[in-house]
Amino acid sequence: MAKITFDGIEVEVPDGTTILNAARQIGGSIVPPAMCYYTPLKGSGGKCRACLVRVAAGSTKDPRPMPKLVASCVTPVQDGMVVENTTSEQVLDVRKGIVEMLLINHPLDCPVCDQAGECDLQNFAFEHGVSTTRYQEERRTFEKIDIGPLIQLHMTRCILCYRCVYTADQIAKGDRVHGVLGRGDAAEIGTYIENIIDNDFSGNVIDVCPVGALTDKTFRFKQRVWFTKPVNAHRDCPKCAGNVTLWYKGQDVLRVTGRKDQYGEVKEWICNECRFDKKETADWTIEGPAHIDRSSVISANHYELPVLNQSVIADLPESTQRDLEKNPPLKLG
């Protein structure tokens, strides 16, 4: 066991635990945000840098501070470690910078994005960003493509967290057909040629995607998520454990997802049949309403990024502007 101090709070965790998971044991607002790490996915983390924290003391044995901020999601704790997150100006400042970096090439079309309301990037920007952007250059864009009949990829929104790649690797057991192609800011999720993901569990890439890059093409009526009501349900499924969340509008099941915890992580993969084909209440045994804690945006009904200010709106893609005119953003809450 290792004892660490995180934002002044002591916690004892098994050796090898990452700083992030130690913080999650404490819980609450001191937990660093995570955009790429995903507990069930081996190898994930370290990429987005949203979770950077300051190690003020490395360990009891070597109490020197670490020279750079570290990614809390991939850095293991040491006994006697002292970590600063919300108590460090530097960390908060750097995090603002990370938000800015993640947004400079982002389309900012939340008003027409399926993910709005349950988007980690939206939350992240809302909670940690600043409300202006200094970016004046042209934004990177990609065409949206279908990955098979059930999943759509809006590469423009992708933050290259690699979660979907690790997911495919793990669920498809070596039969992965999609991955990251290209490099640098030209890298993209792709299947290269018209390969489709036709694995029984491929739909899980939708659940792990922190943004609206991978979306469910069967999501009926394209409702704003905060108009939908999440309900936990299960069924006897020959392929998966059958534990899901149903998202209702009135009497209609609009979509089916895996059950996510407060950090947006699904604990069990669900199969494509449960996700895409079982959209009647009669298919399911209902357990009761699902609690959505951490997604502040769902609960607060915000769906505009704080950066959606005048100077940025001018930059919105034409298609978005047209959509906006047709469907002016609702002011809620």
Place this chain on the structure above:
Amino acid sequence: METTSVKPQFSEAAKAEIERICKQYPTERRKSALLPVLHIAQAEFGGWVSPEVQDLVAEVIGIKPIEVYEVSSFYTMFNLKPVGKHVLEICRTGPCMLRGSDELTAHLERITGAKVNGATSPDGLFTLKEVECLAACGFAPIVQVREKYYEQLDTPAAVDAMLTDLRNQVHRPALPWEETGLPNALANN
């Protein structure tokens, strides 16, 4: 000329070379041979690696095609589109720029009719590709064509000598494991 529907095949010499290379890594780590095998494939099939060629590479190494695509698109040496007979890789980085690489690029565009990072010359001979530092900065400006470095191309005469040298090549130069070089057009489709 081969068409895309015909499955490409490595020559016997290339197959032997691939097996030699694969033995350099632990048996369960054949994937390590991916980059060297891609180089062989590019040399064998006309200077670029088509999706079909990449699938073949996946097959001989025993990995998934996506694992090849991920890699071939990451490394800049692999051409993913058809190229001219000779790909001139012009270094554009600082030290070469200080010694005239911009002028060299413009000059090459003018006399070959090819567009840098774009269209091949109308005669199909030259593709111009800008690359980053080739580790020959003291001999700038530099052009690489396959395994050969042409250095100090700072006069029209030096450039002409390079182009003449290339125009006179009927076959690409043989690689160590081959008897003769393959005609470059062989696998272009």
Place this chain on the structure above:
Amino acid sequence: MGRKLLTEHINVEGIDTFEVYRKHGGYRSVEKALKTMTPDEVVEEVKKSGLRGRGGAGFPTGMKWSFLAKPEGVPRYLVCNADESEPGTFKDRQLMSKLPHLLVEGMITSSYALGANTSYIYIRGELLYVLRILEKAIAEAYAAGFLGKNILGSGYDLDLFVHPGGGAYICGEETALLESLEGKRGNPRNKPPFPAVQGLYARPTVVNNVESIAAVPVIVNDGGEEYAKIGVGRSTGTKLFSACGHLNKPGIYEIELGLPVEEFIYSDEYCGGIWKGRDLKAVVAGGSSVPILPKELILKTAAGEPRLMSYESLSDGGFVTGTMLGSGGFIAMDETTCIVRNTWSFSRFYHHESCGQCSPCREGTGWLEKVLHRLEHGHGHMEDIDLLVSVAKQIEGNTICPLGEAAAWPVAAAVRHFRDEFEWHVTHAKEAAKPGAVYQGKSVLV
């Protein structure tokens, strides 16, 4: 003229063959190490030599070797980093193509010291012709019994292979290199674990630069203490500098560390001064990643001392008035050089070479390049100059691997020392955008 420990025989006819190389004392270190020394004794000599990694970071080689984990029954590897791609650096290519046996000898002696039975040389893919030269040298060494099973009857086995990259600067970063050697994209790994514990194939691995390995035979032959006598202070031995840019005699120079920079630039023994009779404007002394210094600060430190070619002297003044020795890529720029254009070119390089894994580097390198491109092409604003500094700061220190810093430092340093030239690009945008236009004013120092 200083002593040449590595390149003494570089111009000998046929030195790339085993026979000639052997005649000039080649492979003595293998005989000495395998027959008369334990592996730990070799490590000890390298420690005593004070040799610092020649790949850029300058980490003491002997110390790195002693960190290698040695769990029972698990193979360990030595991997030579011959990815040489840092703009301005071209020493390893020369060394390997002219003296392939020096590297092979160094690999054998070093592998013995580390207890590696398989070693790899990872060479950048563009240098396939050098790979052929190395493979030939390796075949000769096998034939002569210096590689393979039971080398020189010592009971020590070693296989040595050369592995080509595919065109990616980032694969010079040691963990990206290992990923690449495993047949994957060159994405640097998160650390820990470090390669000394989990490197190639998750086994303990040491990664060393070509020049570091090439220094090992000398150290073993003459003893670490002798080697440490050369140079100044903690900069021991000799170092290869790749001199390029606006010099009369660009090329590779092996110097004893401690040579005054002024002598290196102007002496006929070395670079022979600035070309075309022009004046020197600035120098990037250690490869494109290190801070650029204006003439006044590269020749003399802020305290007015002559600047020396050593790790300590080049970094004297920190990043305010100093720079770094880095990989020894010495890029000289004459008075007609546009600093903004040059900085843009470097930024374009890092933008092009970012692997794209982590957001500050993936997005930030592109941002820097685009802003610099605008400034250089007459579309800049005054705020852009501080924006560059701020974006660079947002990248620096917040990334997975040091490419982030490598992209940030050159920009920050260029603005630091040549701010007036950046401002001129805004105030005289039209003029500055003309090809070949150069700011004629005097740059403010510090």
